[in-house]
Amino acid sequence: MSSADPLNTPPDAVKRSRYTHRHFQLLRQGSTATPLRAIAHIDLDAFYAQCEMVRLGTPRDTPLAVRQWESLIAVNYPARPFGINRMITAAEARKLCPNIILQHVATFREGEGGRWAYRDDSFRNIKTDKVSLDPYRAESRKILKTMKDELERWCTDDSDDDETIRLIQGLSASLEKASIDEVFIDLSPLIYCVLLRRYPELRAIAKDDKKDVELPCPPTTALQWDQDCLIDLDVQESEEDDPDWDDVVMLVAAEITRSVRKAVWENLHYTCSAGVARNKMLAKLGSACNKPDKQTVVRNRAVQNFLAGYKFTQIRMLGGKLGDQITSDFGTEQVSGLLDVSFEQLRAKLDDHTATWLYGVIRGDDRSEVNPRTQIKSMLSAKSFRPSINSVEQAEKWLHIFAADIYGRLVEDGVLENRRRPRVITLHHRLVATRSRQIPIPGANTIDKNLLFELAQTLLRQVLADGQAWPCANLSLCVSNFEDGVSKNRAIEGFLVRGDQAKSLTHASRSRDVDTAFSKQPPAEKKRKLDEKSIKRFFNQPLSGDPVPSDNNGCPQSLLDETSASFTPEGMAPPEEHFNIPQYTCPRCSKSLPDYEKEEHEDWHFAKDLENEERQAARNAQPQERSVNASRPTNRGRGGRGGRGKSEKGQMRLAF
DNA sequence: TTAGGACAG
DNA sequence: GGCTGTCCTAA
Numbered sequence: 001m002s003s004a005d006p007l008n009t010p011p012d013a014v015k016r017s018r019y020t021h022r023h024f025q026l027l028r029q030g031s032t033a034t035p036l037r038a039i040a041h042i043d044l045d046a047f048y049a050q051c052e053m054v055r056l057g058t059p060r061d062t063p064l065a066v067r068q069w070e071s072l073i074a075v076n077y078p079a080r081p082f083g084i085n086r087m088i089t090a091a092e093a094r095k096l097c098p099n100i101i102l103q104h105v106a107t108f109r110e111g112e113g114g115r116w117a118y119r120d121d122s123f124r125n126i127k128t129d130k131v132s133l134d135p136y137r138a139e140s141r142k143i144l145k146t147m148k149d150e151l152e153r154w155c156t157d158d159s160d161d162d163e164t165i166r167l168i169q170g171l172s173a174s175l176e177k178a179s180i181d182e183v184f185i186d187l188s189p190l191i192y193c194v195l196l197r198r199y200p201e202l203r204a205i206a207k208d209d210k211k212d213v214e215l216p217c218p219p220t221t222a223l224q225w226d227q228d229c230l231i232d233l234d235v236q237e238s239e240e241d242d243p244d245w246d247d248v249v250m251l252v253a254a255e256i257t258r259s260v261r262k263a264v265w266e267n268l269h270y271t272c273s274a275g276v277a278r279n280k281m282l283a284k285l286g287s288a289c290n291k292p293d294k295q296t297v298v299r300n301r302a303v304q305n306f307l308a309g310y311k312f313t314q315i316r317m318l319g320g321k322l323g324d325q326i327t328s329d330f331g332t333e334q335v336s337g338l339l340d341v342s343f344e345q346l347r348a349k350l351d352d353h354t355a356t357w358l359y360g361v362i363r364g365d366d367r368s369e370v371n372p373r374t375q376i377k378s379m380l381s382a383k384s385f386r387p388s389i390n391s392v393e394q395a396e397k398w399l400h401i402f403a404a405d406i407y408g409r410l411v412e413d414g415v416l417e418n419r420r421r422p423r424v425i426t427l428h429h430r431l432v433a434t435r436s437r438q439i440p441i442p443g444a445n446t447i448d449k450n451l452l453f454e455l456a457q458t459l460l461r462q463v464l465a466d467g468q469a470w471p472c473a474n475l476s477l478c479v480s481n482f483e484d485g486v487s488k489n490r491a492i493e494g495f496l497v498r499g500d501q502a503k504s505l506t507h508a509s510r511s512r513d514v515d516t517a518f519s520k521q522p523p524a525e526k527k528r529k530l531d532e533k534s535i536k537r538f539f540n541q542p543l544s545g546d547p548v549p550s551d552n553n554g555c556p557q558s559l560l561d562e563t564s565a566s567f568t569p570e571g572m573a574p575p576e577e578h579f580n581i582p583q584y585t586c587p588r589c590s591k592s593l594p595d596y597e598k599e600e601h602e603d604w605h606f607a608k609d610l611e612n613e614e615r616q617a618a619r620n621a622q623p624q625e626r627s628v629n630a631s632r633p634t635n636r637g638r639g640g641r642g643g644r645g646k647s648e649k650g651q652m653r654l655a656f
Numbered sequence: 657t658t659a660g661g662a663c664a665g
Numbered sequence: 666g667g668c669t670g671t672c673c674t675a676a
Contacts, residue, residue, distance in 0.1 A: 043665095047665095068666090068667065068668080069666095069667080071666060071667070073666090073667075073668085086666090087666095131667075131668065133668070133669070178664090178665085178671095179664075179665050179669085179670070179671095180665075180669080180670085181665075182665075316663090316664080317662095317663075317664095319663070319664075320662060320663055320664090321662070321663090322662090322663095373671095376670080377670080377671070377672095378669090378670065378671080379669090379670090380668080380669060380670070381668090381669095382667080382668055382669075383667090383668090384666085384667060384668085424657090424658095426658095426659090428660095433660095434660075434661095435659085435660090436658085436659060436660070437658090437659085438657085438658065438659080440657095474667095476668085476669095478670095
């Protein structure tokens, strides 16, 4: 796309953008297909170390590391010049930097209730204490909440006129918690808002039906990049060229990202680094480029240059066995080395999906969605034994601690209020190889420490009966398969009965939470023995040079069409525009509806998504259709259903 | 549904 | 290396 040569433009022609009205409109729903998409990856700098600095009030320039037994699990930036990293021991760190603060993580201790505490002597008590990462989980929730609030601020502006309000109503950025210290944010809908406000010429065409007409060029000849780290442009590109809309998009994305980082700093005193780019893969690589406390922008015109410098094993999903196999198959670890390999050659060694994905990803094409997941799907409490333990009594002592740990976390998650509860409990046991046993958690019982312990005990007995159990090197207890509590199910069922098409889906809403239901993958055809299937979560859409969208989330091209009758829920849409009542524009299908029908309409989308999900699963013989696509709009729908107070309240509490 | 593995931070 | 967490697949 960056190879389009502006010099080919006839000198007397009006200069047009390379991007069309359609590309711009697709920003609105965060389509993966638009080249104007913008994703941020934000990564907390040495997160556990920062948590301890905040908790202890440590000056910013003081070296500090977080200790877990004799290991270091996080090292702050001031400590790094001393040669301290996560590979060395606490004793070695002390030698390298006598003044370093070595803060041990909080621990549970046998016989001291189910509460963790920071203890001066925990590192001497590896045999009786169990690590607790709860303080970091709590800080992570606060940070996410702060980020979410700041993003929310970009959605509304007091100076917005009615027209703008109508166009941007209901839009928000989706935020994916990728781990305890990382998030992905799909900034596309926010950028749509900002561009509409700042460039009235775009507003004028928002209603235009000539979607494939190029946009006018941005009314600027130079962008102010002085606050960000920029990746250099590809060789054939020049900073002297006038910016196009994708450059403007990146500039706004960087501005929003900066404001999110600023909010986290000002409210909570955490620094973070960020990458801004057109997709998750590039954003993630970008965030690691300038640390700490900086952000890096990978413009579209810099992508080839940026990627050429990487080993492909640094790209997500290629850091393991698959990356190793590719390295040996093609005799190179470099992205640039793989660029010389033809698609046919890739296909000769890899299955079609992997080959297609790899071919795209090393060229900067990644269509994976930002999945607005915030709820945790499993909780695990684990302990490694060195030396190994050798008796049921010892094992059960740990089961008590695991049960207390998990119970405490479940309480924070809302078990007491019946919002969510796990349905399965699993015990993992490791000798040399690892073995596990799982059983359902009886739905009739109230979950408490005792129940968890007794179930764990049952599992332990099964494992013991199963074969050799001692010595045991590692034991862990995990609860998973969460289901939503009654309040939420009632909400779901309440609207499921209105739509005939959704009736068959009742079980889906009952049996798993929304996130799980929509991230399920259809089975695919047989693969090579090497497990390369996990890669499929990146195959969202067939790769194609054609940027025209082919969303398969349930309202395909009709997203932009006024004639989306076939997707209209019976009796829900007004037959015509009602100009004198407040209108709501659905961010999913751009349909205008009276405000009072907003909830029902969103519920309908939700039900439709469930249905599509089912259909996708049934249609698994078609490898190009990935159900991953169904997840984002659905979850977006969830976020938008704030009017349905009960479910949303539960989610907020759970998430943050 | 169950058990186990890959991958990541 | 220890402790999490997510997603996927074979049976």
